[in-house]
Amino acid sequence: MADWRDYLDKALAYHGHLCSGQILGLRVVLKGLDLLGLDPKAQNRDLMLFVETNRCLADSVFVVTGVTLGRRRLWLLDFGKAAITFLDLNTRLAFRVAVKSTVRPARDEKDLVAFWGRYGDDEVMTCQKVVVPLKPEDLPGRPLRRVACPICGEDVSDGRDVILPDGRAVCRHCAGHGYYLIA
Ligand SMILES: [Zn+2]
Ligand SMILES: [Zn+2]
Known part of the structure; x- marks a missing residue:
């Protein structure tokens, strides 16, 4: 699985600041791709993403995958939750990855990269295998x-x-x- 630290420069450039949302977002997206067996460096044209927030975390989708809103493969479902579902249209496999609420840095935490680096994926996020019912008119194309x-x-x-x-x-x-x- 790719290291989220490799994407920090790109996240900073795209999002404008480096926050916990970016770091967790990178980790969530890389985890979702990994669960589907997809290489983040590949085009992954059959990947659809269902993002449950339009806060910081959402920007990491573009940073890692390059998928933009206009491709019809990125859906904003404003549930107000730090979670993303990853669907492979090729296999119809889907996984939902959500940030756990148990770990939070102090407000004045200076080094967020070091802070989040102390926690393993299992400590900061949960993964569920899910089914996303889509209608033909929901698909790209x-x-x-x-x-x-x-x-x-x-x-x-x-x-x-x-x-x-x-x-x-x-x-x-x-x-x-x-x-x-x-x-
Ligand atoms: Zn942010
Ligand atoms: Zn009308």
Whole structure:
């Protein structure tokens, strides 16, 4: 398994500071790849990642794997948890790796690399074999479905439209599930 210390410079450059979230994130991502038997230096085009936070830890996904949001292989599921699920579309194997809450550095800890280096993987994270049920429209590749919302006129891809009781396929916003209000 690759050493998380080899990624510290890249993490610092990408994330802007070196924090526990980065260090743990590197370790979580490397562990997830290792469980799937994937080489972090390879392209791993069949790897999908389900990230449960958009805090520091999330940036380590790009630092290690190079996967960006626009590839449709990186999902943000804002559960507010320091955990990532790794799915190999080739084998359908999936593992969820979560940071344990038992170990925490002091607020004024000066050397986070040395601090976290004192703990083994089993002490800082848990791993579960999981199944991620995905629909065909959730997979990378060309959109299987694209409809124009009859209310706002905007296109909706990937089956994210909502069918109203009157049969019209509208966008989530127009169906009442929007996250914004028109100002
Ligand atoms: Zn950070
Ligand atoms: Zn709409």
